[in-house]
Amino acid sequence: MKRLEILNFKSPNRAPLKVEGFLFGEESKGPSIAIVGAMSGDHINQLYVASRLVDYLRQKEEEGKIIGKILVIPAVNTYALNMGETFWPLDKTDINMMFPGYAQGETTQRIAAKLFQSLQGFDYGIILEGRRDQGMCLPYVKIIKSGYEDIESARDLGMRFIHYRPYSPIETVMLQYNWQLWETKALSIVFGKNGAINNTTSSEVHEALVRLMTKRGMLDLPMFEGYSSNIIQPEYITVLKASRAGIFDSVVSCGATVEKGDILGRITDALSGEKLEKIVAPIGGVLTCQYASPLIFQNSIAFRIASVEK
Amino acid sequence: MGVIEEVFSIDLPVGEQFRIQRCRYTPKEGETSKRISIVSGIHGDELEGQYVCFLLGEWLRANPDKIKATIDIYPAINSLGLDSITRSVPFYDVDLNRIFPGSKNDFLPAQIADGVISAMSGSEIAIDIHSSNVFLREIPQVRIAKSQEKTLVPLANKLNIDFVWVHDAVTVLESTFAHAMNTLGTKTLVVEMGVGMRLGKAYGHQLLDGILNLMAEEGFLAIEPLNVRFPIQSHVGEVAYLNASQPGLFVPSIEHCQMIEKGSVVGTIVDPLSGATLDEVIAPIGGILFTLRAYPIVYEGSLVGRIFGENG
Ligand SMILES: [Zn+2]
Numbered sequence: 001m002k003r004l005e006i007l008n009f010k011s012p013n014r015a016p017l018k019v020e021g022f023l024f025g026e027e028s029k030g031p032s033i034a035i036v037g038a039m040s041g042d043h044i045n046q047l048y049v050a051s052r053l054v055d056y057l058r059q060k061e062e063e064g065k066i067i068g069k070i071l072v073i074p075a076v077n078t079y080a081l082n083m084g085e086t087f088w089p090l091d092k093t094d095i096n097m098m099f100p101g102y103a104q105g106e107t108t109q110r111i112a113a114k115l116f117q118s119l120q121g122f123d124y125g126i127i128l129e130g131r132r133d134q135g136m137c138l139p140y141v142k143i144i145k146s147g148y149e150d151i152e153s154a155r156d157l158g159m160r161f162i163h164y165r166p167y168s169p170i171e172t173v174m175l176q177y178n179w180q181l182w183e184t185k186a187l188s189i190v191f192g193k194n195g196a197i198n199n200t201t202s203s204e205v206h207e208a209l210v211r212l213m214t215k216r217g218m219l220d221l222p223m224f225e226g227y228s229s230n231i232i233q234p235e236y237i238t239v240l241k242a243s244r245a246g247i248f249d250s251v252v253s254c255g256a257t258v259e260k261g262d263i264l265g266r267i268t269d270a271l272s273g274e275k276l277e278k279i280v281a282p283i284g285g286v287l288t289c290q291y292a293s294p295l296i297f298q299n300s301i302a303f304r305i306a307s308v309e310k
Numbered sequence: 311m312g313v314i315e316e317v318f319s320i321d322l323p324v325g326e327q328f329r330i331q332r333c334r335y336t337p338k339e340g341e342t343s344k345r346i347s348i349v350s351g352i353h354g355d356e357l358e359g360q361y362v363c364f365l366l367g368e369w370l371r372a373n374p375d376k377i378k379a380t381i382d383i384y385p386a387i388n389s390l391g392l393d394s395i396t397r398s399v400p401f402y403d404v405d406l407n408r409i410f411p412g413s414k415n416d417f418l419p420a421q422i423a424d425g426v427i428s429a430m431s432g433s434e435i436a437i438d439i440h441s442s443n444v445f446l447r448e449i450p451q452v453r454i455a456k457s458q459e460k461t462l463v464p465l466a467n468k469l470n471i472d473f474v475w476v477h478d479a480v481t482v483l484e485s486t487f488a489h490a491m492n493t494l495g496t497k498t499l500v501v502e503m504g505v506g507m508r509l510g511k512a513y514g515h516q517l518l519d520g521i522l523n524l525m526a527e528e529g530f531l532a533i534e535p536l537n538v539r540f541p542i543q544s545h546v547g548e549v550a551y552l553n554a555s556q557p558g559l560f561v562p563s564i565e566h567c568q569m570i571e572k573g574s575v576v577g578t579i580v581d582p583l584s585g586a587t588l589d590e591v592i593a594p595i596g597g598i599l600f601t602l603r604a605y606p607i608v609y610e611g612s613l614v615g616r617i618f619g620e621n622g
Contacts, residue, residue, distance in 0.1 A: 105611060106613055134401070169481045270324040300418060
């Protein structure tokens with residue numbers, strides 16, 4: 001294992017920002033992969049999965065099981081992680097909105113540029129992502145249609161769902177899109193609840209990463225098969241909104257199979273305690289996502305259900 | 311007097327609503343579908359536009375007989391942010407101006423964006439007033455994406471601003487309010503002036519004159535057009551960006567944005583711990599310094615100024 005300094009950035013008053021990468025194996029022996037962990041300060045589960053993977057790969061390297069080249073960068077925005085911020089603490093910009101970066105630009109553009117430079121030339125690229133809202137979801141693969149996406153490597157993760165959809169304009173400044181453009185088979189795994197660690201979810205993502213690396217010839221290990229992934233296009237997802245605001249409690253968990261008519265959650269008035277709403281499944285399917293805060297806004301998305309039929 | 315209307319409302323969890331309000335002024339006589347929207351507070355830490363909204367409202371209250379069409383004033387789009395000094399939408403940390411056109415089927419910020427669009431679409435013109443953020447001070451300027459240059463520059467020239475900046479559009483700007491509105495056929499101008507969390511009275515009055523002039527020329531007000539300044543046009547030169555080369559404390563050498571000569575010192579970056587001067591920020595071209603850093607802490611890369619040089 002080599003511990004690399006991806007970047008070292010001086011601060012006016014605090015200790016320098018150091019972004020570190022952990023490198024395993026050699027490129028000459030097999031394919032290569034880079035895995036990027038927490039780009040935001042609230043992506044704790046992503047940090048946890050990445051650092052656990054570093055420890056795992058260190059052992060596998062000692063056992064001689066690594067064939068290709070593997071780079072893991074567990075955390076990019078350590079400044080934010082260290083102070084409970086989400087974005088870059090000074091100007092609140094999101095590093096994952098600065099790609100491909102600009103070496104002569106603003107601070108987070110420079111950070112993105114250095115990081116992106118270190119991610120060049122890899123065959124596969126994985127971004128461990130948190131959600132951008134208050135939700136909590138089943139771990140899923142997010143792959144956007146840039147024209148350079150590779151569904152086959154996404155399938156080798158063996159995760160239950162692959163969300164495959166057109167990109168939105170803001171995604172053109174994100175890592176996945178740019179990494180694909182620079183010819184790395186890049187995808188994101190979205191999981192967890194921001195600011196928290198979930199062990200079951202973490203294991204599932206860890207296993208998926210190891211499975212992909214095994215199937216694509218970077219690790220020499222016996223491995224369980226995963227799911228035969230369902231590719232979900234946006235039209236197969238039913239969005240259930242809370243028509244009222246208040247205290248929200250869910251009676252089901254992500255991953256549950258639900259039938260049409262099942263009660264999924266309840267909303268009560270935060271002051272009077274009056275029961276305001278029951279959220280009922282309008283369709284059968286798998287509950288992929290739920291609102292993860294106890295206070296819910298009117299019209300917030302309470303649940304998402306993935307179905308086979310529309 | 312204008313009529314205050316609520317155009318969007320969402321219940322918040324504990325006994326309150328998030329709402330967007332407008333003050334609508336209509337002609338005393340006769341219906342008109344001709345409409346203009348004056349918008350501010352998409353970013354919760356930008357307050358210069360609120361003052362312009364006040365000044366305009368004050369003028370319209372005093373001159374009701376001059377109103378020829380519908381004039382809508384929306385001073386506070388991100389109302390939660392404005393009352394909590396938060397640039398983004400609180401709770402979600404999402405920049406509202408990166409989520410347009412929004413959607414009814416997405417989280418709160420996207421629903422707000424969707425609500426804003428449905429309230430304002432159908433307007434002939436919209437003027438979206440921003441300050442800079444807390445980091446930078448800007449002279450009054452209008453920023454226009456190159457693709458909209460033809461329709462928008464003639465309008466911007468009526469606004470009594472100092473500078474029209476036609477920029478190459480970046481994909482990410484497709485998620486702004488202005489882009490969404492322009493796409494829907496409302497000629498939308500984005501004004502940037504002043505600095506975040508502060509209020510510059512002079513700039514407010516300057517833009518008020520511009521808005522009155524534009525409304526006179528475009529048939530919203532029955533008044534004579536005002537004698538306004540003609541802005542510098544960005545296509546006749548180039549914009550130079552000044553980024554800090556060192557982390558430290560930026561101490562400007564000039565008070566405000568102004569004309570500057572090539573080679574002169576814009577400011578110094580100093581180290582409060584050692585007492586050393588780390589770097590001098592030198593103007594690489596002469597011209598108008600239309601952006602100047604207002605917040606002193608800088609990292610490597612922090613923007614400290616922008617100069618527009620007429621000669622290139
Ligand atoms: Zn703004």
